[in-house]
Amino acid sequence: MGDVRVPADDDSHLRFRDDEPHEEPAVTLDAFLGQSNATAVRLEAGDDARALIPYLDRLRLIEVAFPRFRDGRGYSAAQILREAGYTGELRAEGDVLVDQILFMRRCGFDSFAPLAPIDPAVLDATLARYEFVYQTAADARVPVWKLRHG
Amino acid sequence: MYKYDNYDQAIVDARVDEFRDQVNRRLSGAMTEDQFKPLRLKNGLYLQLHAYMLRVAIPYGTFDSRQMRMLAHIARKYDRGYGHFTTRQNIQYNWIKLEDAPDILAELATVEMHAIQTSGESIRNLSSDQFAGAAADEIADPRPWAELIRQATTFHPEFSYLPRKFKIAVTAADEDRAAIRLHDIGLKLVRNDAGEIGFRVYIGGGMGRTPFVAPLIREFLPAGNLISYIEATLRVWNRWARRDNIHKQRIKILVHDLGREEFTRQVEAEWAAMLPNGSDVPQAEFDRIAGYFAPPAFETGLSDDIDLSDPAFARWVDQNVAAHKAPGHAIVTISLKPEGGIPGDASAEQLDLIADLAERHGYDELRATHAQNVVLPHVRKADLYTVWQALTAAGLASANLDLISDIIACPGLDYCSLANARSIPVAQKIATRFADADRQRDLGELKLKISGCINACGHHHAGHIGILGVDRKGTENYQLLLGGSGAEDASLGKITGPGFDENGIVDAVEKVTDVYLRERSDGERFLDTYRRLGMEPFKEAIYG
Numbered sequence: 190m191g192d193v194r195v196p197a198d199d200d201s202h203l204r205f206r207d208d209e210p211h212e213e214p215a216v217t218l219d220a221f222l223g224q225s226n227a228t229a230v231r232l233e234a235g236d237d238a239r240a241l242i243p244y245l246d247r248l249r250l251i252e253v254a255f256p257r258f259r260d261g262r263g264y265s266a267a268q269i270l271r272e273a274g275y276t277g278e279l280r281a282e283g284d285v286l287v288d289q290i291l292f293m294r295r296c297g298f299d300s301f302a303p304l305a306p307i308d309p310a311v312l313d314a315t316l317a318r319y320e321f322v323y324q325t326a327a328d329a330r331v332p333v334w335k336l337r338h339g
Numbered sequence: 340m341y342k343y344d345n346y347d348q349a350i351v352d353a354r355v356d357e358f359r360d361q362v363n364r365r366l367s368g369a370m371t372e373d374q375f376k377p378l379r380l381k382n383g384l385y386l387q388l389h390a391y392m393l394r395v396a397i398p399y400g401t402f403d404s405r406q407m408r409m410l411a412h413i414a415r416k417y418d419r420g421y422g423h424f425t426t427r428q429n430i431q432y433n434w435i436k437l438e439d440a441p442d443i444l445a446e447l448a449t450v451e452m453h454a455i456q457t458s459g460e461s462i463r464n465l466s467s468d469q470f471a472g473a474a475a476d477e478i479a480d481p482r483p484w485a486e487l488i489r490q491a492t493t494f495h496p497e498f499s500y501l502p503r504k505f506k507i508a509v510t511a512a513d514e515d516r517a518a519i520r521l522h523d524i525g526l527k528l529v530r531n532d533a534g535e536i537g538f539r540v541y542i543g544g545g546m547g548r549t550p551f552v553a554p555l556i557r558e559f560l561p562a563g564n565l566i567s568y569i570e571a572t573l574r575v576w577n578r579w580a581r582r583d584n585i586h587k588q589r590i591k592i593l594v595h596d597l598g599r600e601e602f603t604r605q606v607e608a609e610w611a612a613m614l615p616n617g618s619d620v621p622q623a624e625f626d627r628i629a630g631y632f633a634p635p636a637f638e639t640g641l642s643d644d645i646d647l648s649d650p651a652f653a654r655w656v657d658q659n660v661a662a663h664k665a666p667g668h669a670i671v672t673i674s675l676k677p678e679g680g681i682p683g684d685a686s687a688e689q690l691d692l693i694a695d696l697a698e699r700h701g702y703d704e705l706r707a708t709h710a711q712n713v714v715l716p717h718v719r720k721a722d723l724y725t726v727w728q729a730l731t732a733a734g735l736a737s738a739n740l741d742l743i744s745d746i747i748a749c750p751g752l753d754y755c756s757l758a759n760a761r762s763i764p765v766a767q768k769i770a771t772r773f774a775d776a777d778r779q780r781d782l783g784e785l786k787l788k789i790s791g792c793i794n795a796c797g798h799h800h801a802g803h804i805g806i807l808g809v810d811r812k813g814t815e816n817y818q819l820l821l822g823g824s825g826a827e828d829a830s831l832g833k834i835t836g837p838g839f840d841e842n843g844i845v846d847a848v849e850k851v852t853d854v855y856l857r858e859r860s861d862g863e864r865f866l867d868t869y870r871r872l873g874m875e876p877f878k879e880a881i882y883g
Contacts, residue, residue, distance in 0.1 A: 261500025
């Protein structure tokens with residue numbers, strides 16, 4: 190997972206990966222489970238991310254919907270997928286605002302498709318602001334309780 | 340008490356910087372009010388009826404004189420010269436300007452304080468026993484665990500956009516002074532048969548419009564797994580809580596809907612899946628934190644005798660002073676419930692005076708209580724008279740702890756935009772009606788709690804006598820509840836019947852206390868008599 194934001198062709202899509210964007214359209218969870226050899230799937234906020242765990246090896250893009258920025262179910266979905274070993278693109282789509290991206294990054298999202306454009310200067314400041322964190326998460330950051338004890 | 344290291348300080352400083360940036364973006368119009376609202380709420384900033392209200396965290400109610408002086412300074416500089424202690428052991432200011440809020444946070448950060456997660460859909464400041472570290476009846480000081488939870492739940496990346504607010508309480512004594520079973524998670528520190536430390540875990544309690552006493556979810560959780568178990572609980576709730584109706588999104592509704600067994604099964608399964616994440620903090624970190632809570636070097640060889648020849652002082656000692664674990668010491672509760680006052684309010688001068696007393700006579704420690712009072716947890720008995728005289732001069736010596744005038748009340752319609760009715764004037768009228776000190780003492784322990792709407796911030800469900808203000812066709816109406824308790828014998832009060840107007844509710848309270856005085860057996864509290872007799876004789880007296 191790259192730490193540097195990679196400018197995409199399109200301002201409305203933020204990516205923190207250095208591989209090629211995966212362009213296959215994402216199918217719904219039901220469609221995915223019902224067929225399929227699809228390699229991209231979309232989870233709605235209420236879908237059970239654990240249903241994807243048997244298929245993580247072949248998935249290249251998982252898109253998680255944020256119908257409202259205050260709906261935090263997608264953070265748990267992302268965390269579960271990363272804990273299960275998923276390494277493909279994990280995209281937050283919908284009502285994604287600059288003030289939520291830090292925690293989304295920590296939960297394992299590495300791609301963002303916000304409805305409204307995000308000011309890159311504010312985003313960079315937001316992501317750089319907290320030098321230390323209290324928790325382990327899906328990213329590589331070391332929590333302070335570990336730093337304190339070498 | 341806990342002291343920040345460079346890491347804690349850097350995190351709180353970063354939050355000040357972040358919030359300043361968020362306020363600037365709001366003021367410039369880069370952010371809409373809808374987008375800003377959850378961000379400011381997560382920082383304790385509410386928009387009330389007249390102004391912004393800022394709620395400052397006092398983690399598990401523990402603070403010191405330097406912090407208390409800062410709270411007084413903020414009251415003077417940014418508010419109208421007073422602060423209001425809340426039922427989550429926090430303090431709030433009612434007359435704040437949005438553009439001042441970042442500066443206030445910056446000042447608070449200089450004394451290791453903040454307003455993080457004191458409101459909004461977040462994991463709130465956790466509460467604990469105000470006598471922790473001083474109580475004669477605790478098995479260990481619960482505060483190191485509380486601090487561990489504070490850090491683990493501050494800016495949690497997965498659990499910062501929760502379905503609703505989430506409240507945790509932790510105690511270590513058999514007498515429950517923190518109402519743990521009325522919390523989303525209530526933790527009681529216990530020892531198992533092998534002598535190991537762990538927690539009895541209650542989940543799904545709460546007040547509000549749908550009150551529940553939390554069921555027991557786990558008899559014994561090894562202390563070393565505390566954080567992972569809390570995370571598993573939060574994840575089950577975050578994923579499966581309803582999101583369609585704001586009134587049904589608290590964890591208590593999920594526990595109720597799934598049933599205790601199924602909910603427990605889901606948490607245990609999630610916990611098993613999450614254990615490999617390694618989020619449990621190692622013993623060395625716990626020991627580091629616990630080191631800060633080592634008891635002060637209590638003076639030894641002190642006398643336990645107190646000269647009680649001054650009757651007013653004797654009354655205060657009898658009512659507001661509790662047993663301490665160290666010989667020659669006592670726990671002092673400073674009542675913020677003077678007759679005719681606003682429950683929980685203190686002026687900047689009073690805050691400064693309490694800070695002085697803590698420094699001079701109390702090993703520099705202070706506690707805020709969920710009943711909206713302040714505690715000096717460690718006072719030499721030989722100093723009690725001096726402390727009492729200073730409190731008397733400042734109007735802080737009301738000898739009414741746990742009596743009928745020690746009322747918990749929410750801010751109500753005088754301040755709050757959610758309220759349906761005023762709470763403060765009702766509290767004042769009841770305190771005035773029962774102003775006679777002997778009468779109050781004769782009534783004994785009687786916890787009276789008033790909320791100005793069904794959100795129950797005044798804990799009316801948990802009052803021996805509870806009062807709920809509602810709006811009835813445009814006029815304030817007050818319902819009476821009897822039989823609630825937030826203590827170890829937790830129970831929910833029941834509504835007596837039709838409500839009353841402001842004067843009628845005061846009369847009704849008097850009538851139920853008359854029934855108690857008539858019917859009580861030796862040693863019975865109001866609550867005991869109610870539980871023995873049931874509602875009928877009280878109803879008869881009110882409506883008959």
